[in-house]
Amino acid sequence: MTLKRIPALLATLPLALSAALAATPAEPIQPIPAAKPGNPAMVELGKKLYFEPRLSKSGVISCNSCHNLSMGGTDNLKTSIGDHWKQGPINAPTVLNSSMNLAQFWDGRAKDLQAQAGGPIANPGEMAFSHGLAVEFLSSIPGYRAEFKKVFKQDAITIDEVTKAIAAFEETLVTPNARFDQWLKGDKKAITADELAGYKLFKDSGCVACHNGPAVGGNSFQKFGIVSPYKTANGAEGRSGVTGKDADRFNFKVPTLRNVELTYPYFHDGEAATLTQAVDTMGRLQLGRQFSDVENAKIVAFLKTLTGEQPHITLPILPPSTDATPRPHPFD
Numbered sequence: 636m637t638l639k640r641i642p643a644l645l646a647t648l649p650l651a652l653s654a655a656l657a658a659t660p661a662e663p664i665q666p667i668p669a670a671k672p673g674n675p676a677m678v679e680l681g682k683k684l685y686f687e688p689r690l691s692k693s694g695v696i697s698c699n700s701c702h703n704l705s706m707g708g709t710d711n712l713k714t715s716i717g718d719h720w721k722q723g724p725i726n727a728p729t730v731l732n733s734s735m736n737l738a739q740f741w742d743g744r745a746k747d748l749q750a751q752a753g754g755p756i757a758n759p760g761e762m763a764f765s766h767g768l769a770v771e772f773l774s775s776i777p778g779y780r781a782e783f784k785k786v787f788k789q790d791a792i793t794i795d796e797v798t799k800a801i802a803a804f805e806e807t808l809v810t811p812n813a814r815f816d817q818w819l820k821g822d823k824k825a826i827t828a829d830e831l832a833g834y835k836l837f838k839d840s841g842c843v844a845c846h847n848g849p850a851v852g853g854n855s856f857q858k859f860g861i862v863s864p865y866k867t868a869n870g871a872e873g874r875s876g877v878t879g880k881d882a883d884r885f886n887f888k889v890p891t892l893r894n895v896e897l898t899y900p901y902f903h904d905g906e907a908a909t910l911t912q913a914v915d916t917m918g919r920l921q922l923g924r925q926f927s928d929v930e931n932a933k934i935v936a937f938l939k940t941l942t943g944e945q946p947h948i949t950l951p952i953l954p955p956s957t958d959a960t961p962r963p964h965p966f967d
């Protein structure tokens with residue numbers, strides 16, 4: 636349909652609907668809604684568990700070690716450092732707005748946040764604990780026993796409750812009210828002319844085919860290296876590892892571009908150190924387009940308007956270990 640035909644089409648629609656359409660010209664990106672309140676006691680428990688380093692074998696690695704909420708929910712490393720300073724295989728995505736993802740992980744192997752949260756605790760290359768040890772640790776501490784009981788109304792702590800509480804906390808980690816969202820809601824002064832020009836380029840050159848919706852991504856799996864292949868020493872093959880289908884080789888979850896200014900370095904291998912580099916690679920490999928330095932800078936300027944209000948976190952005070960609590964083993 637050509638643009639010229641839209642007014643004619645509007646005339647045929649019921650009045651209320653055409654008024655609504657005229658008032659909200661469809662943008663491919665929508666504002667992020669504020670976090671839903673959730674169950675406050677469960678969220679508070681989940682926050683403790685998120686910051687709890689004693690859920691790791693070493694006693695020093697928590698979710699926040701690799702998804703640092705002071706740094707956009709990432710570690711800002713190419714690939715993460717796990718137990719025994721082991722080099723991780725892949726870049727840590729942000730936990731911010733992760734509740735909007737169609738699935739979790741670069742290859743989408745966890746269906747939701749709760750399914751994801753059990754993974755790192757038992758992963759030998761991450762926290763190197765086990766679900767049994769996690770429950771034993773938490774059950775040895777009266778403060779945790781009381782808090783789990785208050786939230787889940789039963790005596791025995793289970794790993795299911797642990798992951799449920801962590802997921803409830805993660806659901807609060809949304810970043811509304813970015814300058815771009817203010818612009819979307821009608822404040823035309825919220826972004827500069829250059830940033831707006833960057834948004835137009837982002838739309839017109841086709842980035843929005845994959846990076847769209849409230850999270851500007853997170854809602855599909857797409858091939859990395861459409862026009863020309865992406866060369867990397869990283870062994871990750873993406874979605875095919877989950878589906879077993881050759882057609883899914885090198886399909887990765889499209890990352891959210893919300894807060895992308897904070898979540899460097901970029902790509903699943905962390906090889907793009909800067910946004911300038913990431914935008915250049917995306918233009919060439921996904922769209923067959925070489926942006927000039929000026930165009931690239933405008934897109935980067937637009938991407939920086941996607942930084943939203945970061946969650947306000949008061950560090951939780953964790954209940955102390957008791958005589959019965961298993962001790963950490965950082966060096967063996």
Ligand code: HEC
Nearest residue numbers: 697698701715716717725726727728733739740741755761
């Ligand atoms: C040692 C570093 C490390 C620790 C500790 C860690 N993570 Fe991660 N996290 C990662 C990496 C790396 C990935 C990506 C793995 C992949 O996609 O295969 C990831 C992925 C995720 C994702 C998926 C995000 C997305 O967009 O797909 C979530 C959510 C998450 N982690 C939450 C947690 C929680 C909750 C904890 C604590 C229980 C935790 N992580 C502990 C490194 C870590």
Ligand code: HEC
Nearest residue numbers: 841842845857859887889890901902903913914917918921
């Ligand atoms: C065909 C789908 C598609 C198109 C079009 C596309 N991207 Fe991407 N984008 C992806 C995928 C998939 C990834 C993840 C690649 C990887 O690391 O495996 C990604 C990653 C990124 C990243 C890195 C984010 C991070 O956290 O690592 C940035 C920045 C980005 N894209 C910007 C853009 C821009 C700007 C454009 C337009 C010039 C664009 N993309 C076009 C699919 C696409």
